[in-house]
Amino acid sequence: MNSDQNSPKSTHVGWIGTGVMGKWMCKHVMEAGYKVTVFTRTKSKAEELLAMGAAWAESPRDVASKSDLTFSMVGYPKDIRDTYFGENGILSGAKKNSIVVDMTTGPPSLAQEIFNEAKKREVHAVDAPVSGGDVGAREGKLSVMIGGEKQIAERLNTIFQLMGKTINYMGPAGAGQHTKMCNQVLLANTMLGVAESLVYGYKAGLNLEKVIAAIGSGAAGGWAINNLGPKMLQGDFDPGFFVEHFVKDLGIALEEARRTNLALPGLALVDQLYVSLLANGKGRLGTQALALALEQMNNVELRK
Amino acid sequence: MNSDQNSPKSTHVGWIGTGVMGKWMCKHVMEAGYKVTVFTRTKSKAEELLAMGAAWAESPRDVASKSDLTFSMVGYPKDIRDTYFGENGILSGAKKNSIVVDMTTGPPSLAQEIFNEAKKREVHAVDAPVSGGDVGAREGKLSVMIGGEKQIAERLNTIFQLMGKTINYMGPAGAGQHTKMCNQVLLANTMLGVAESLVYGYKAGLNLEKVIAAIGSGAAGGWAINNLGPKMLQGDFDPGFFVEHFVKDLGIALEEARRTNLALPGLALVDQLYVSLLANGKGRLGTQALALALEQMNNVELRK
Numbered sequence: 001m002n003s004d005q006n007s008p009k010s011t012h013v014g015w016i017g018t019g020v021m022g023k024w025m026c027k028h029v030m031e032a033g034y035k036v037t038v039f040t041r042t043k044s045k046a047e048e049l050l051a052m053g054a055a056w057a058e059s060p061r062d063v064a065s066k067s068d069l070t071f072s073m074v075g076y077p078k079d080i081r082d083t084y085f086g087e088n089g090i091l092s093g094a095k096k097n098s099i100v101v102d103m104t105t106g107p108p109s110l111a112q113e114i115f116n117e118a119k120k121r122e123v124h125a126v127d128a129p130v131s132g133g134d135v136g137a138r139e140g141k142l143s144v145m146i147g148g149e150k151q152i153a154e155r156l157n158t159i160f161q162l163m164g165k166t167i168n169y170m171g172p173a174g175a176g177q178h179t180k181m182c183n184q185v186l187l188a189n190t191m192l193g194v195a196e197s198l199v200y201g202y203k204a205g206l207n208l209e210k211v212i213a214a215i216g217s218g219a220a221g222g223w224a225i226n227n228l229g230p231k232m233l234q235g236d237f238d239p240g241f242f243v244e245h246f247v248k249d250l251g252i253a254l255e256e257a258r259r260t261n262l263a264l265p266g267l268a269l270v271d272q273l274y275v276s277l278l279a280n281g282k283g284r285l286g287t288q289a290l291a292l293a294l295e296q297m298n299n300v301e302l303r304k
Numbered sequence: 305m306n307s308d309q310n311s312p313k314s315t316h317v318g319w320i321g322t323g324v325m326g327k328w329m330c331k332h333v334m335e336a337g338y339k340v341t342v343f344t345r346t347k348s349k350a351e352e353l354l355a356m357g358a359a360w361a362e363s364p365r366d367v368a369s370k371s372d373l374t375f376s377m378v379g380y381p382k383d384i385r386d387t388y389f390g391e392n393g394i395l396s397g398a399k400k401n402s403i404v405v406d407m408t409t410g411p412p413s414l415a416q417e418i419f420n421e422a423k424k425r426e427v428h429a430v431d432a433p434v435s436g437g438d439v440g441a442r443e444g445k446l447s448v449m450i451g452g453e454k455q456i457a458e459r460l461n462t463i464f465q466l467m468g469k470t471i472n473y474m475g476p477a478g479a480g481q482h483t484k485m486c487n488q489v490l491l492a493n494t495m496l497g498v499a500e501s502l503v504y505g506y507k508a509g510l511n512l513e514k515v516i517a518a519i520g521s522g523a524a525g526g527w528a529i530n531n532l533g534p535k536m537l538q539g540d541f542d543p544g545f546f547v548e549h550f551v552k553d554l555g556i557a558l559e560e561a562r563r564t565n566l567a568l569p570g571l572a573l574v575d576q577l578y579v580s581l582l583a584n585g586k587g588r589l590g591t592q593a594l595a596l597a598l599e600q601m602n603n604v605e606l607r608k
Contacts, residue, residue, distance in 0.1 A: 166518070178509075186529060187524035189501075196489050196493060197487075198486075200568065201482065201483070203561075203566050219435055253504065265573055267500055297567050
């Protein structure tokens, strides 16, 4: 496969995992004219794509055997492992010189393992997790963080641009996942700042909409206070990104940190608060539900 | 004093505290044509203002007795207390119907105490802490958060606009200080996110400038990662805002929270890390020095 072939006419694309994110990302690729073969565990979730003309395959292996370029966007680390290393997994079917791209957020060490195993089979593996949530996926405005061989990453640039507005090559295999972890470490601590700030303001009797307006554009300001802060006040916990997936990500970051003797006390604390949301059956709410943990702890309710 | 009188011609302004912030704020007021009387503990720090034509007074009491509008921008809560309640303090000298404005960041409960004591003397007190640091003060781009009587706050709008670009009336006495605390609670947690994210990325072998570029504009992004993150990487710890003043602020927020039975575990953790900077003689560095606490804890150094 040379770079000319990475065009809609000549490139067969495989897509594995058509959930809340994957469905939209795959759709953007199809809309650009690529022929796509899909597989996802629950076939009904692929119906829209099949109706658009995608071909169905019976396994990741089957998808990969028909594709020059195979993407995966699945769930937990175990799902990634099954998708790549299982009996009917991608690597058992991938063609020589094809490219396999895992866009799931997963352990950097697993991305390296996939890369090494793929290399043995003369397959190019790339880790390319994204940030931007379901809205970013729908609007094709994700941020894509890429690890793997640079010349392979460059060949993917055109197709990544169908899904994202910020495409960053970060380094060798695993570097995309590590960058995503940097994002989650920053976001987790920031979310706690947003929740604590609003609970403090509530207890002080302040008008919290005014507080967000006053502090959201200064040195403390950022995306989270301005976008998720108002949702916390409105009690709008619809998921842009599920608590249960965030807990997965924070667990990956903590495991990687522990493996390298890295103490991250803030991350460890925020992780525990998010785990307490799981304990209360709130895993399918959005990450802004962290406010509920602070409310429960303090016996207050932000919504008037 | 009616609102007409709040003009440079007819309003005598007093200014107490001409440190790194107060000097610039007072200068903007003078440049608008106000006659100003100043006092500061270390007279040499007022020299520039005196050379511009400010009058010198021997005490806060002396300043207040000559002013329709007296501003204070001092240091620690003890300094605020001395400045207002001391034998030669503002309240012993303030004229009836004059306005006194404390712009120092201090305890909300102290702001309420000043307000009540002032009221007994028929003096109007306002708390109006700011955010934006020395750069914001110099450029007249502070964010001003106001507590006190609304009609008094409105009469100050013109003069606040000389110092700040965002002027927010937040509610009764203490509400300005409480809002500043919301800002600091959010900022503190965010700073820990920035430092932990970069230390994680360092340990993972990533190019940290690229990491900031990749995550700074997404859901995790904000002012701190984009402005203080690069300084952490460069080892530039010049103070925009001193660690020792931030520790003061976090202590105020924690005390207010404890007084009202409010648990803020993230804030408590970040406070301890900033206190560890004081233990290491780093109180006069900027708040971005939090990176040094994470580096020391993890035996790494971000700067190559």
